[in-house]
Amino acid sequence: MEIVHGDACFRVEPGTSPNYDAGNSLVKLMGLVETVALAESREYYNADQLQYLFPIRSLELYGPQGQDADVLDPTRQDNKTDFQKQNVRDFVVMDAFLVRGIAAAGDWSGPFLRLSYAGGPDSALAAAGGYPLGERIGLWLKVGDAATAGMLPVPYNPRSHRYEIELWGYPADDLRSRLDARGQAALDSGELAVNLDLVHGDVANFSRAALEGRLVTGVAPTDAMHPVLPLAIEVAWATADGKAWDSQGGANYRYAFNMIRRGWDNYLGVGASPNPHGGVGFLEYRNLLSNYGRYAGMNELARALEPWMFDAFNGKQHAQAVEPFMAVNYVDLHIMKGDCGIGLHRHRDNSEIFLMMRGRGWMVVGDWCKMPDRERCFEVRIMRSGDMVMLRGGNLHGLMNPTDEDAFLSMFGGYD
Structure with missing residues (x-):
């Protein structure tokens, strides 16, 4: 993958914060989804299965906060407690x-x-x-x-x-x-x-x-x-x-x-296990993400390390080009209130998983970096209870709860 250095980085004056309620990039993207009309009437389509791809011409990201305000080169934005530097200010499709x-x-x-x-x-x-x-x-x-x-x-x-x-x-x-x-x-x-x-x-x-x-x-x-x-x-x-x-x-x-979305209907394998681990009864299993057994070599949980990335041990002197595992540095629970949106933001280094425990929302995953096999796009699709979506370094993502009900979300992975 390659960082697209032609993307703009908006400098934020130290001591100030962006106004995310005006011209929000996630709201703008949801507006694009709402304008799409299909060939047939609505009842001819499964609304939960609609998936949208909006190719990206350019992105504009916010720069870091405070004393790092002038560090506009993403390869040098190493402060993992500064989330502002990840946020997408605007985009052109x-x-x-x-x-x-x-x-x-x-x-x-x-x-x-x-x-x-x-x-x-x-x-x-x-x-x-x-x-x-x-x-x-x-x-x-x-x-x-x-x-x-x-x-x-x-x-x-x-x-x-x-x-x-x-x-x-x-x-x-x-x-x-x-x-x-x-x-x-x-x-x-x-x-x-x-x-x-x-x-x-x-x-x-x-x-x-x-x-x-x-x-x-x-x-x-x-x-x-x-x-x-x-x-x-x-x-x-x-x-x-x-x-x-x-x-x-x-x-x-x-x-x-290519959104990595898994859950009750999207899985690598499904079956029943009697007396699971020496217990009683039957367990119905679904394999969602795995590098184990017959799934060895799938590498969905692995990540290729670029020179600008911190590895799992917080260093940039990589002994190997690939980590064959997903590094988890935090596990959280969240309640997304109605009309709450987790804004579009990029991940430079780490993988992260969103797990919808209850509720539904519009999940967005896209490419912040340029991948060798595809154009940069926003991919948008519905996330339902039991669904999980994975992001990797070089991607961006966001999540919108468009309903008036709470959505219960678990997140785990690594901070960027």
């Missing part, structure tokens, strides 16, 4: 965003993938091909190892003033008869389409009974809504005639839905 989730039509429930492009006069594609872009633009798309042979036509959506396409993994030829008027209109315009080569899967693949005793990472690995495996997506946008491209100079945009 790219022209595109992505959504995936579970759609339902009749007795079928399966995955969909939506891609949206701004296409306004200030977009990269308009700069390359001229504005206006017309009724349609083109999309080259790769999902996992499957790619389009040519370009997919992406129509202009007058409701959102964006170019948008939503691909469903519906496995039959009678989808139209199962849609309402809104969905049928989206099918006619090309906003809604079926593409089983790119998007496929079935919620039945991951029922509790189907996974008994199995290694979940090996079950239906190309399912676009696999509960554990990340989904890699590669994208390039073009004018309708294919003469101008927004493709990151030919390298394409590489995205990943």
Whole structure:
């Protein structure tokens, strides 16, 4: 990973504090989520399974407090009792965003993938091909190892003033008869389409009974809504005639839905254990994160050490490039009141886990550093009771309780 030194760092005058209630970056991101409209009516989607990716153009972070106010280089921000230096002041997103989730039509429930492009006069594609872009633009798309042979036509959506396409993994030829008027209109315009080569899967693949005793990472690995495996997506946008491209100079945009979210429905393995540890009765287990036994080598609990990182022993002279464990320096319990949000903040060094014990909220995990295999994005999805989400060094995260009820949260890991 690499620190993006082009990101701004806002110096905070010693003795003063930022006004987090004005122009809050977490509230801004929640506003982006609220503006997203899908091709079909709301009842056709599982709201708890919606996942959003907003690619990041740039970030602005707050600088340290007090006597460290002029230490604006993140590699030198080593005071772990100063949380201000982690906080995201503002951000700018790219022209595109992505959504995936579970759609339902009749007795079928399966995955969909939506891609949206701004296409306004200030977009990269308009700069390359001229504005206006017309009724349609083109999309080259790769999902996992499957790619389009040519370009997919992406129509202009007058409701959102964006170019948008939503691909469903519906496995039959009678989808139209199962849609309402809104969905049928989206099918006619090309906003809604079926593409089983790119998007496929079935919620039945991951029922509790189907996974008994199995290694979940090996079950239906190309399912676009696999509960554990990340989904890699590669994208390039073009004018309708294919003469101008927004493709990151030919390298394409590489995205990943890869939030490490585990819980009652997202796990590595599930089964029943009789007489657990010599006790009585039966215990039903779910393996969530592990480097043990058949999960050895997964390395989700490990971390690669960069030169600027403190290791588990609070030093920077690393004897090895990888720590094969998660270092925990604190364990906390919290009550998030209604409309409380843990703001967007970056972690330079340490891993951290949020465990939702009771309640629900919008969980955000993204990349503060540039990772070698994907663009920086905010990934947003619902966190329910029993869910846990892991962050690693180089990431950022936040959590919003949008309800009027308390949410009970446990947090553990390392401070940054």
